[in-house]
Amino acid sequence: MNNITVEVDAITRIYEDRKVVSELSFTLEQGKALGLLGANGAGKTTTMRMIAGHLAPSHGAVRICGIDILRKPTEAKALIGYLPEQRPLYKELTVDEYLEIAASFHRLSSRKAKQSIALVKERCGLTEVGRRVIEQLSNGFQQRVGIAQAIIHSPMVVILDEPTVGLDPIQIRQIRSLMRDIAQDASLIFSTHLLPEVEMVCDDVQILEQGKSLYQSDIETLKQHMQTRALVVGFKRPVNLQAITELQHVVGVDYKNENTLVVQYQHASPAEEIVGLAVKNNWGLFLISEQQTSLEDVFLKITKSE
Structure with a gap:
């Protein structure tokens, strides 16, 4: 059985004659976490936006569970959960109201939506704050709400852009634990410039520099580079x-x-x-x-x- 959920085939994105991402390729299996590692401006966000279908590659292709995201965007995007760096939250709503809207975006039935909201609230540690207005929540809780909307429809692929940026150490540990939980079922792609995050969460790693892949391997191979010399x-x-x-x-x-x-x-x-x-x-x-x-x-x- 083929359990490849993400196929990135030589994607390139050109802005004003400059290659922001250049000939990037990789595959990802279900139940695996991939970390996109690089400094600010390395091309991580552009790469994730192309994989999520929010930005079309200038060249190359992205397939989600074998579905070409440019040829069949609706089908492919239905299999993706995406949280950009700027969280798409309606902060004047309560957590429950926001998650109900998120469920409706994915056309979940009333019964399925109720079940899914209860499940993601439990997974994301939001059960006790369902009636709280999002704006009144801490930064860490708001990030959990953002992740909850990304996984409410049980996607095959979850994409998180800098999921721990701006959080305090306790919140970072909580989000990392949630990311590991997500990667038990779905394929997880997340971007970071924090090296410990890669070691703690991901199975595979891509190191990007100026839009190019400098290093691509599994985390165990990367750890071999850490052997004492x-x-x-x-x-x-x-x-x-x-x-x-x-x-x-x-x-x-x-x-x-x-x-x-x-x-x-x-x-x-x-x-x-x-x-x-x-x-x-x-x-x-x-x-x-x-x-x-x-x-x-x-x-x-x-x-x-x-």
Whole structure:
């Protein structure tokens, strides 16, 4: 059974002779979350608007569950839930009133709408605020209302543009938990410039830079780039840097501070050889540990290499 829900085929968007998005391609399976990662202006929002059918590509195609979104927009869009960065909320309405309107937009029957509203309120933590006016809710609750309208019709594909921007740390954790819940059933595409968000939520990642894909892979492969390739080593007494530099697999040695070195290596760790040198020469080894590479380091490495 083919469970591909999103097919993006070489989409390009041109504004005034400038390619805002260029030849972007990927597929996404049901039950998977894709993070579009990049700085502001990288092309994330334009990409999501094209996938959601709010903006036509200059070239290329988008298919939702095999349906071409340009040829059959009504059918394809019925399978999509979309929350843009600027939430489409009617803030003078209560949560219940707004969700009733959202259900009517998707032509849900009265019975189905009632069931769906109750379900999304529970999933989004809105059960206790149904009668509250949206304008009176906190920023985090308003974001939940926006997500609720995006999933009220049980779409196959949910698209969220910068879903945690402007939220406080507690609200961010709550929205991330909700995103993981959504990705259990539907395919989730979300954009962010927050590196931890990618690691915590997504299965696949696309790193965009000036509208181009710099990196495309699953999150586990990205994490492999985070594998340690350096040792942090501390000594109480002066050491022979040349002796450490000449060890097999060592490619560089730098001072982290007066008593601590960062020993960069390839292939195999030289930890055992360094310990042997320290004991033999009485350097007073007091620290030797692997140095973790952060997602930010990986991102910078990828963008600089490209």
